[in-house]
Amino acid sequence: MTPLLRVDGLSKRFGAVVTADGISFEVPSGGALAVLGPNGAGKSTLLSMISGALKADAGTITYDGHDLTHVPAARRSAMGIARTFQVPRPFSGMTVFENVLVAASFGGGQRGHHAYERAASAIETAGMGRHVNEKAGALRLLDRKRLELARALATEPKLILLDEIAGGLSEHELPELIQVLKTLKAEGVTIVWIEHVVHALNDIADSAICLAGGEIIARGGVAEVMAHPKVVEVYLGAVAGAGDLA
Template sequence: MTLLHVDDLAKSFGQVVTARSVSFHVAAGEALGIVGPNGAGKSTLLNLVTGTLPVDAGTIRFDGADVTRMPAARRTALGIGRTFQVPRPFEGLTVFENVLVGSTFGAGTRRREASEQAWQALETASLTHLANTPAGSLRLLDRKRLELARALATRPRLLLLDEIAGGLTEHELPALIETISTIRDAGTGVVWIEHIVHALLQVVDRLMCLAQGDVVATGDPREVMASDAVAAVYLGSPDLEGT
C-alpha cells in the first residue's frame, strides 16, 4: 500500500530552486533513502512533506488524502513524524518529559495513554535507562535517540529522518541502524536523508539522489550509487560510500 505519494513538487526561494518537479512514493514498511550534496534540497523536501514550508506547485498525498495545503500539526496527527538534523530538546526537562510532550501535543493523546505511549517510544529508542536524566546533559548519541523517541511518541505511520546518523562514530552507528530497521520492519514507512551512505545501504529498500532540486536517479540503492549520473553529482568521484 502506498503511504506517501509526492507528485511534481516544486519550491523556490527567489532564483534558488530547491525542488523542481520532484516525484516519489513510499509504501508502508518501506524505507526510502535520500542522498545528495549540501544544498541539494533534501531537508527542504522534508519540510514540504511535513508542512513546515508551503509548496509552490505539486501535490502531496498521505494514505490517499491530499495534505498539500494541510497545516503541519494536522499532518503530525494523521501520522507523519520527523526528526531534525540538529537535536534541540527541552534541556530543562527530563528525557521522559521531552518525549511526553510529543505524545501529548503531537499525537493529542490523553494523559495516561500519553505516558504509556512515551514509555514505548523510549523503549524503541533504547532510552529507558535515561528517562529521568535532564535532556541538557545528554551526549550526542543519546540526543539523537531522544529526537527519534520524540518523533515515535506521535505514533507515526511515516517517519522522516534528517541526518540522524550525522556526527556519530562508527562504533555508535550499528545500534542506530538496528533501531531504524526495527521501526521499518514493524510497518512504518521511512524516508531517511543521510550523508553516511554505508549506513543507508544497510536499511533502505530504494535510494533517491537529489541535486539542485532535481531527482538525478532513483531505484535500487547500490545501482543508484554506482550510476554515472550520481558520480557526476559528487564531482566525478567513483567511490561514494565513504561520503
C-alpha cells in the same frame, strides 16, 4: 501496492533559488526510501514540504489516500507523519521522559495515562530507558539522536521523516541506531531518510533517490544510485570512480 506516500511534481523556490523542481516519487507502506544528495540539494526542504513546515509552490502530496497539499503541519502530525531534525534541539532543562511526554501530548494528541504510556513505549523503542530521568542537556550525541527519535515515535507515526539522524555518530555508535531503525521498519513504520552516511542505509533502505539542484538525478537501489555517473560527478567530480563512494 498502493503507496503510503506519493509526491507528484513538487516544486519550491526562494526567490531565484530553486530548491525543488518537479520532484515525484512513491513510498509503499512499510517501505524505506533513502534521499541522497550534496549539501544544498533540497533534501531538507523536501522533508519540510512533506511534514507541512513549508508550503510547496506546485505539485501534490498524497498520504494514505488523502491529499495533504494544503493540510497544516499539526494536522499531518495527527494523521501519523513525524519528523526528526538534523540538529536535535530538546528541551535541555527537562528530563528525557518530560521531553517525550510533551511530544506525546501535543504532537500525538494523547492525554492522561495514555500520553504517559505512549511516552514510555517510545523511550523503550528508541533505547533510552536507562536515561529516562536524565536531563536532556546532559546527554551525549547518540542519546540526543535517540531522544529526537523517541519524540517522533511518541506521536505514533505511520511515516517517519529522518533528517541525517546518523550524522556525527562514531562507527561504534552507528550500529545501535541502525538496530532501532530496523525494529521500526519491522513494525511496519514507513521511513524516508536523508543521510550522508551512505553505508548506514544499506540495511534499511529498499530504494533511493538522489537530488541535485532540486531535481532527482538518479533513482533505484542505494548501490545503484551511488554508482550512477551523474551522482558520482555531483559528489566527487567526473574523474572519481564509483567504487570511491562505497
